[in-house]
Amino acid sequence: MAIALLLAILLVILACVYLFIAHPVWFPAGVSAHAAGVDHQFAVAFWLLGALFVAGHIALGISLMRARRRGKVTYTQGDWRLEALWTVLIAVLFFGFNVAGVRLWSQMKFQQPESDAVQVEVTGTQFEWYFRYAGADGKLGDTDAQRFAHPEEGNPLGIDPDDPAGKDDMVSTSLVLPVGRDVDLTLRSNDVIHSLFIPAMRFKQDAVPGMSIHAHFRPMQTGEYEISCAELCGTGHYRMRASVKVVSEAEFKQWVKSKELPSTAK
Amino acid sequence: MEERSTSSTAVSTPGFLRRCVFSTDHKVVGLQYFFLSFAAVLIGTVLSLLMRIHLVWPTVSLPFFGTIKPENYLAFLTMHGTLMVFFVLSTVPQSGFGNYFLPLQLGVSEMAFPKLNAAGFWTTLLSFLILIAAFFVPGGASGAGWTQYPPLSAIANSGPGQALGTDLWLVSMGLFCVASVMGAINFITTTLKMRTPGMDLMRMPLTCWTWFVTAILSLLAFSVLLAAVILLLLDRNAGTAFFVPAGLIVSGKAVAQTGGSPLLWQHLFWFFGHPEVYIAILPGMGVTSHVLSVFSRKPVFGYRAMVWAIVAIGFLGFLVWGHHMFVSGMNPYAAFAFSALTTAIAVPSAIKTFNWIGTIWDGRIRFTTPLLFSVGFVSLFITGGLTGPLLAQPALDIYLHDTYFVVAHFHLIMAMAGLFAIFAATHFWFPKMFGRMMNERLGALHFWITFLGSYAIFMPMHLLGTAGHPRRYSELTGVQYVAAMAPLQKFVTVAAIITMSGQIIFLVNFFWSMFKGPTAPANPWECTTLEWTLPSPTPAGGFGEHVPMVNRGAYEYSAPGAETDYLMQDAPGS
Amino acid sequence: MPITSGHETETPPKLGGGGPGKISRRRGYGGDDGDHGRPDDFSSSRSRLRRYRVGVALFSVCVTMLFLGIGSAYVVTQGMGPWNHEAGSRVSIWRPLLLPYRQLWLNSLLLIASSVTLEFARRGMLKKQEFSTMGIRPPRFKTEFPWLAITVVFGLGFLAGQFLVWNTLRHQGVYLGGAASGSFFYTLTGLHAVHLAGGLAVLLYALCGDWTGRKFESQQIAVDATGWYWHFMALLWFGIFALLHFARG
C-alpha cells in the first residue's frame, strides 16, 4: 500500500506539473501597460508555489517511504527548533512574495491616469454593457434611469433629454479605445452587480449599483479583445459579453466623428 | 430546564421514538446530524453532476425534467453550494462527529445542554426542509449563488428564482444560524465545564480542540450572518433599503427603495463567510491530526504548536474577509491590510502541514482506509492551500477573482479536503458508532478513485481560470473565448462522472457494513482516547457510573518503557 | 527497557500533549471548585447552575455580535452618500430622527428598575438554594416571587413603552420601510424587544413553575440565568440608545 500511495503521489506531482507546463489553455497575451508586471508576478507565483507544491508532496512521499514495518518507532513529541525554523522559512517566503505583489497593486490603483485619458462611463445592465463617451463638450449628461431609461427608444441609460451636456453623449455597445493612451473608466450599474472583465488587459472591476467606481488602464496593442461579465447577475450572466476595439489614434478620432454625427443630427 | 442524571439512563429502556428520534442523547443527535448530511450530500452531488453535464452537453434532455435552462443551472448552483457548505461541511464534522465524540473523548456521557442540543438538530432539519422546498415553489430555487449578493438577491423580479425561492433561502439560513449557535453554546460549555478529572486542556485530543475552536467561530460568525439575513429579509419584505441603493430599474420596473449599499452585505457576509470556511475545515484538520498519529503509532508532532496553530487560524480568520472583495469597489487601501493578514494566516496553516508530515515521519504506518484518506487530506490541503497566498495578492486576484481558478482553489482546500476528512472519520469511528467494521478493500478502492478523481476534476479548473473563464456561467456559448475551452470542460465532466460513480462504492460499503460487517472489538485501532474504552457500539448510557480518570495526554503511542505501543489516557500509572 | 538513544527519549519541554511522567495539574476539569480529585456530579444543581451561567454568557456574546453587525451597518450607512466632486466631500442623504427622548428615558428607567428587582429575586433565590443544598429549608421559601412578578410587570412596561415610542415615530412619518434612519431605529429596537421578550418568557415560566409543580432548584436556575441575561439586555439597551443618540447624524 505504501508503494501504491507513493506512486499515486508521484503521479499527481507529474500530472499537475505537466498540466501547468503544457497548459492546454492559458492566459491570453497581455496587452495593457500593467500586464507585463502582472504576468511577471504570476510567473513568480507559479514557480514559487509550484516548487512548494512539489517539495511538499516529495516530503509527504518520503515520510511514507520511511514507514517501518517493525522495530521500534522513534518516540518524539516534536521539536521547537524545527517548528521555529519552518515557521520563519515559510513566513519569509510568503511575506516576501506578498510585498512584491503589493507594490504592483499600488502602481495599479494609486497612480492617477494621465490627464489626456479617454473618459468612458461603463454601465452594466442585465445583460448588456454600455459605454458612454462625453462627446465634443467633454461632459457627460445627467442620467436618471428610473425616469428616462428606454432601451427600445435608444436611451438605455436614461440620459436626461433636458440636460444640454447630454446632447452629444455617445453610447456604444463596444468599447473603442485609442492605443497607447490611458483610459479612465467610471463603472456603474442600474440594476444588479456586474463585473467588467477584460482578460487581455488583466483588468476586472465590479460595477456596483449606487456607486461610481473609477479604474484605469492603458491598452498597448491594437486589436479586438473580448469582455465578459464576472459577477453573477442573473440568467443571462453567461452571455453578457462585449468587446474592446483598440485602434490607432487617427482611427479613434474617425470613429468618434462617425458616432457624433448621427446623435447631433437628432 | 431539567435533565435526567446520567446514571438513570440505563435503568429503563424507552421506546423507539424516545430512543432514536426525540432523544436528547448526544450520540443519537450526532447520528441524526450525520444522516441529515448524508441526504444533503447526495442531493448536492447530483446537482453538481447535472451542472457538469449541462455545461458540456447543454442539449441533453433529462428524464422527468427535460433540458436544463440557465435559471435551472443557477438554482442548482446555489443549492449545491448551500447544501455542501452548510448542510455537509458545517454539519457532519462538527455537529455530527462532534456531538457523538466530543463528550466521549472528554470522558463524559452527556452534553452540557442535551435539550438545546436536540433542539439544534430539529431546527437544522427544519432549515433543510425549507431550503429544499424552494425547488418546488413558483420560479424555483434562488439563483443568486450561495453568497446571495444584493441587489440581485434583494429584488424579486431580478430573475426567476429571486422571488419566493430566495425568501425561503433566507429563512432557511436564518434558522441554520440559530441552530448553529445553539450547537456552539453547547460545545463550548461542554468543553469548558464537563471534562473528566485529569483531562487538562492540553491533554485533550486535537479533535476536541478543533471542535472547541470551531464552536467559538460558529458562535461569533453565525450571529453576524443572522444579522445580515434579517436585514435582507426586511429589504425584500418590509420595504427597507439596507442593501438597495437609489434609482434602480430592474426588468423594466423602477425600484422604490433608496439609500442602501450593496457592499454592506458583502462585508457582513464575508465577515461570516471567511470564518465559515474554517468552521468547515478545522474539524477536518483535527481528525487528520488524530488519525495520522493513531496509524503512525507516533505522538502528534508538536501537539502544542498544533493547538496554537488552531487558535491562530481561528483568530486570524476574522480579520481577512476583505480578500473576497478586492474587485468589489472597496477602498483600495483596505486591500493592503487584508492581503497581509491573509498571508499571515497561511503561516499557521503551513505549520500544521509540516507537523502532519512530522507525525508520520518514521512512523510504523498502518495503511488503513482512514490513514489513506488523511494522507489524501494532507495532499489536497497542500495543493489547495498554496493557491491561497496567490489569491491573497490583490494585483493577481483582480484577474483570477470569480474565475474557475477560485472554484478550483476552494474545492480542493475546502470541499475535497473536508470530504476526505469526513471519509477518514467515518471509516475511523464506524466501529464505535455501529459496532461493525467497514470493509478495508472497498475503502481503499474508494480512496484511489476519489483521490485521483479529485485532482482530475479540479486541477484543470485552475487552467480554465488562468484563461479567464468566469465562474457561475451556465453555458459556454455566450462568450467566444470561453467557448474555446469546451474540450477541457469536457474532460472535467468526464472525470466528475467517473469520480461520482466511485462514490457508489462508499455507499455500498457503508450500508453493507452497517448490517453485515464483521463485529468490531472495543478498540480495533488500538487508540488511546477515552471513547475506545467503551464497548462497540457505544452503549446508550455512555460511561454510566464509571468516571474515567485521565493520567496522560491523548497521543501516547510507542512510548518508551510501555508494554504495548499505546497507552490509554485513563490507564493507571503516570 | 526499550532500546532508544538518549536523544530520542529526550522530550523537549512543553511541546507535547502532556506526555507520560508529567504530574497532572488537576485543574480546569469538570468545573469543580474545591472538592479536589472528586468528579463533579453533572446533575447536581450547582453544576447545572454553573453550566447555565456559562451558556448565558456565551449567548450574550452571540447577541452582541448580532447587534454589532447591525450597529456597524448603521454607522456605515449613516456616513454614506454620493461624493460631491466640486465640494470634495460627501453629500449626506441621511435623514436624522427626532428621538422622543422623554419616552426613551422613561423606558430606560423601567428597564433599570426591572434589572434591580430581578437582581433581588436572583440573590434571594440563590441563597435559599444554597441553604436547601445544605439541608436547611428556609422558613419562607418563596419570598422572592413578588420580586419576580414586579420584574415581569416592569419588563412588560418597557415593551409597552417601546411600543409607544414606535407609535410616536410613526406619527412623525417615520416608517420601517422609509428612510434608512427609521429602518435602523425600528430594526435595532425591535430586535432588542424580541430578545427581551425571550427573557420575559423564561421569567414567566419560572413564575408559573409554582403552579406546574416545578422543582425550586429549576426555578432558581431559570431565574439566575435570566437575571444575568436581563442585566446584559439592559446594558445592550444603553448601547443601542447611545448609538442612536451619538450617531443620529
Ligand code: HEM
Ligand atoms: C464531486 C464533487 C463536486 C463537483 C464536481 C462540484 C462541481 C461544482 C460546480 C460545477 C460548481 C459551479 C461552478 C460555477 O459554475 O461557478 C460548483 C460550485 C460550488 N461548489 Fe462544488 N462540486 C463538488 C463538490 C463540492 C463540495 C463537497 C463542496 C463543499 C463545500 C462544494 C462547494 C461548492 C460551492 C460553495 C460552490 C459555489 C456555489 C456558488 O457559486 O454559489 N462543491 N461545484
Ligand SMILES: [Cu+2]
Ligand atoms: Cu454577469
Ligand SMILES: [Cu+2]
Ligand atoms: Cu476567505
